[in-house]
Amino acid sequence: MERLRRRLPPLTALVVFEAAARLQSFTLAAQEMCITQAAVSRQVRLLEGHLGNPLFIRNHRSVALTTAGQRLFEAVDESLERIAQASTEIRSDASGAVTIAATVCMATYWLMPRLDAFQQQHPQVALRLFALDREVDLRAENVDMAITCGNEGQRHGVRMSHLMDEVLVPLCSPGYLQGRTLSEPQQLLGERLLNLDREHWRGFNWAVADWGAWFDQMNVRGVLPPARLAFNNHAQQIQATVDGRGIALGSPHMLADLLVDGRLVEALPQRYATRRGYYLAVNEHSSRPRAVAALHTWLQGEGHAATA
Missing domain, CATH: 3.40.190.10 (Periplasmic binding protein-like II)
Known part of the structure; x- marks a missing residue:
């Protein structure tokens, strides 16, 4: 970690740089971050000094990225987005809620009327319902379970069972x-x-x-x-x-x-x-396996009852 810290530029300066590069303006970056324009300029100069390269071409009323600035922006933008996504997922995990996705029609007319009974039996399980009229990638979108029409289209790590x-x-x-x-x-x-x-x-x-x-x-x-x-x-x-x-x-x-x-x-x-048929797709990498298993068992019972 010590070596990594020495290799990395100042992290505050990177965040300020990302805003200035994205907005192509020190003034707009200052407004977004609630700091002064002079503070943005100082952070950018600090970063340029650390890297030994100019990152912006300063014009009278605007700024533009240099080749080095564009290269750094692409890396910083991708890295910060991944950190933000991971933070969102961790906050979601911390809520303890099971996320289940279904089409709008399935969610409205079949799933929602049955969830109250499930939660009466499992009051400790919180639920998040995603009603989406599109395919859902459980692994990529951090979804615990989905009701799909057909058993194809999901990648490795998703278990399908007939509903x-x-x-x-x-x-x-x-x-x-x-x-x-x-x-x-x-x-x-x-x-x-x-x-x-x-x-x-x-x-x-x-x-x-x-x-x-x-x-x-x-x-x-x-x-x-x-x-x-x-x-x-x-x-x-x-x-x-x-x-x-x-x-x-x-x-x-x-x-x-x-x-x-x-x-x-x-x-x-x-x-x-x-x-x-309609299938239950279960994300085998869910951080809430016991709650997911309880919901899975319940929904399978409801599916069998509906077709009896």
Whole structure:
């Protein structure tokens, strides 16, 4: 450590230098750091003296990095960012909270309604819920657990276990049908179908599962009705379905609570098994293994109950 200290420039000067280099201004750096412009200049001169090279070209109203300054800035910027990220992760670890990620729809309609019961049984476990409509890299993003659709896309150190199969069925509100009864998939070509926009799928490695795929599975041929209302968020699509705006494809397992309380009904019984499933992805490098294991066991039980 003694040798490292002798090799390193003054650390305060490095922090001041990073601000001045990033902002290309001693004045703005002074304002950001709540010190005087003269103090910024002193720290930069101290650093230049330590390195034996000028770091800035001083103009009348601005500064620019020299070649040596640019080289140092790139190293300092990367190093300070890594320190800041590590500090954030350590503070998160210190909170003792288990971070679980899921899509917005899964988090809203399946996960959140079950977390109160989990915490009643495990009051010592704090939770942080990340609702994200994109793939999550558990290791890189310091996430303890995620609910994913499919068991691919995670790197070494992430353990996958099956939660429940993905099955899609046409759903609507009771009010949408207004007493009508649908009996054949072909009839849906004349209905108001709610669509997920292609933008929704860009954040995932999952195959698109939309009305076109459902009709193919049902061997229905015909022109799909134009998308009168499309969403880039599955949760908004389901909420619009509950509000009676049309028929949407949804998972009866994920949306079991809405079906049980009658807010949604199956417009048709024909189900499309996508041959993929929802999985629990567990970060094996989590700093809270016992809490993660408790949540994992609980969620697996809930997943099995939903499909029983």
